[in-house]
Amino acid sequence: MPRLTIDGREIEAAAGRTVMEAATDAGIFIPYFCWHPKLSVPGNCRICVVGVEDKGGEWVEIACNMPVTEGMVVYTNSEKVRARRKATMQFITLNHPVDCGICDKAGECTLQDYHYEYNGERSISVDAKAHATKHYSLSPRIVLDNERCIQCTRCVRFTREISKSNGLGMQNRADHSLVRAVEDGSFANDPYSDNVIDICPVGALLSRSFLHKARVWYLKPTASVCPGCSRGCTVNLWHRRPEWRLRAPGMRAQNETIDRVTPLENPAVNGPWICNKGRDIAKVLGRARAETAMLKGRPAELQGAIAQARSLIAAARKPVAVVSSWASNEELAAFKAALGARFSVLVKADHEPEPGEVVQDDILIRADKNPNTAGARALFGEAPLALPPDADLVLVWGEGLDFGLIPAGAKIVYLNAWLQPENGHADVFFPTSIQTERDGHYTNFAGVTSAFTQCFPRPAGVADAQALFAALAGQAGGGE
Amino acid sequence: MTMPGRKVIMNFEVTPTSHSLEEYRARGGYATLEKALKLQPADITKEVTASGLLGHGGAAFPVGRKWGVMKPIPGEIHYLCANADEGEPGTFKDRWILENAPHLLVESMLITSYALGVRHAFVYIRGEFDLPYRRIQGAIDEAYAAGYLGKPVFGTDFALDIVVYRGAGSYVCGEASGLITSIEGRKPYPRNRPPRLTVRGLYQKPTVINNVESLANITGIIRMGAEEFRKIGTAKSPGTQLISISGHIAKPGVYEVEYGYPWAKFLDEDCGGMLHGAKMKCVVPGGISTKVLTRAEIEPLTLCHESVNPAGSGIGSGGMIAIAEGTCMVRLLQVLLRFYHHESCGQCTPCREGMGWMHRIIDRIVEGKGVPEDIDRLYAISAANDGTTICGMGDAAGYATVGILNKYRDEFEYFITNRRSKFDGRLECLA
């Protein structure tokens, strides 16, 4: 294990590590644009220069491609390093547009940050800026601004090395090089394409769904888990900060909506990536909600519904429960504690693959399109979803069950979050909360458990399943 | 072109058929290969190292030292590439070898491949070359037919395949790692070192890349032995240099110059002096990426590394360009910066942005819209490209620029102040 000194701090690094990696591991920051821990090292941006002591002098080289050696003495902020970094920043900003005011990346842009940190001066060029394509459509999901692109090739390498779609390339040469999508349009089919928006160090790659939607400093990330498949990628759900809520009447939808989804890096599950379905999860979570309890399709008070359900459960000879694979571990445990002994329990898939959706690949996407099948099965076993013909009460939890499978004559108690036709067919219907309205955990296909956190208040009239089960079992509390 | 002094390469009379296998064999061709195959591979590398042969591609890196990194481990894959990209403006010497002595290159590549444990070798030739391509491809085809290539040769188990790989118009393909990426069929982005190409080169396998002229010397070195070879040239620059001279010179062409030959004599006598009897202003010593030297500066110099390097320039690629008095150095630099801008691969920041920036500045000066700070800016951009880029291209553009600015700053100041050239923007040499 070579030992080296960075800015006077002695550190140890595994042989074969680069100075960039060794520094990062030791918590020492060296600026970078093109380097990315999960991608190959092109060493093209040249911002990561460091000084290395050499025979009394100092030579300056890029840190991201420099292997550590025993006894190496490295400076990340010497005079030479500062001068060279500044010159590099001047090159990078030479033809960069002054777009921050209308750029979605502003506020989380590496170039902005580094400009203040390492340059901070006005342009030294007297020539007009060179222009390039703006608002170029890379795919139906992504817009490219070539003027803002600093040609770090992170996006290109991502499609080559991670998503393997080979969907992007760098066309032409010199300062008229352009990021472009492959002409057969196949970049549009890369189910991981939107990751390039995150890894772009500047605002060159823009999400069409987020385009000019909000300044990022009005938004707040809440840690969550993507429910799109049993990988359970950890994500940040971005929504308006409470202090920046829109005050005008009728703004609840804007204030309580997920504006964008980004990966929450997690070495145990998804690394720094998620798939496009995760990006679009707001569409799934934003469907019309059921907000009123019902008895045989007629609106009812929650308390009345609870009383009715309780008596149906008490009267049943053969009650069967079909639990949700979108329920949290906490909710599932609450069900088991309260009603587990009373019911025979089956686990269902709330969601099946949609037509056209990638079913499974060897990157992230799993065929099971539910986030907590593993959590549910851990409590309720692997039994196939076959309803016994003599069941006389079926408690269905969550969407996705064909009600035609329920034996004729059996009573139905239904818990669902969405406004769906089945709701009215149940003897008792309870509207339930969704992931963004509560805290909880999911366990993914590999047994890794991840937490999600509440973003928005639970709407009035919607029951919290955890409390509801206790009430149905006859304990105190009423689900609200 | 005829030249006094001893020869290693241009040592036969060129006729319409002198490039053929038959005539090459009549001159003793492929006898050295037979001799080499009786030596141990390591002994060949030892001999080449002892010869002191310096690379002729531009950097004058010792050939033996490069080869020494590659250990011919049996079963390991190694590659050899002859660099026939010849892209450095002012350089056309490798073309002479390809056209007139293609079998010398083939024989040398066979010997080199044997020394380095290479089974597959490449000649990377610039895309525009047509006759040179046909000549080298023809020689290789002849060598296949004669059994020197494609199967075990001279009763040994050593066999070699050579592919001629044609470029398609790009200067950075002459840079060793750009060349390799080009042979991999991809956009020819040069690569960062480490790793060195002799450790991980073509398709990540150890690869030696040498200039055509460097390789063409190998047959001679093995034939005469390192000791004899060292008697040619000077102690620090053994052997000869093919110099291709162009510009305002009376007898442009390719000359084989024994290292240590007086520079002024070479120009005034062997090359017939300046065109139309003009006075000489300065000379580009070895390709445009070497710094210009004034006539006064070269007066005491001899053509060898130890004489030219201390003068602040280099023998480079041997692409010498003579420039007459009355030539506008501002417009000349414009031509060069346009070229560097055109040829930057665009991969790394200082070169990609710097080349375009310098080109825009010089264009503006020539339009009569220069500002005094432009000169400092050109210096600063050059400095910011010195040793900061992935390949030597950024550095090269800086050297060319600084070389001209250092010596002809007054012409730039004149152009900026008076909004016109001190020499009518002239590039040609008037009769």
Next chain:
Amino acid sequence: MKHLIPEFEKMKERYPEGFESSLVLPCLRRIQEDRGFVAEEDIVALVDYLKVPRIQVEEVLSYYTMLRRKPIGRFHLQACRNIACSMRGAEGVIAHLSRKLGVKPGQTTPDGTFTLTEVECLGSCGTAPVVMVNEAYHENMSTEKLDRLVDELAAGVRAGGK
């Protein structure tokens, strides 16, 4: 492109195994020689034949100056504008050609006979100025020699020959 596959197969023989990607450039050169440019159907067929990512072929096509995806004139006049040629009158050569053909560098004559292009050093500086006509180098050019050359080529076209 498909009719060239037997040729490509033969070319492959001298390459080491696993060098399919290397064939991209020689195949593109050969296709262009055959058709005059590289067409969309060639790209599709080549990607299918070599099993390389299409983006690689697109990048290569856009990078190299000698490759093109659109047809050009029957005679491609490529005039060197680099240092040695400029010092021997290349600017005059290019201006003269431009006037004579009535096109700017980068353009093709309306009858599709000539395309004029400015190029960088062709490695023929000793015989400057140099103009390439298709594959052939024409060295030590002068306006008189150019006139003769262009007139001969044009006459050949009018006579229906090559």
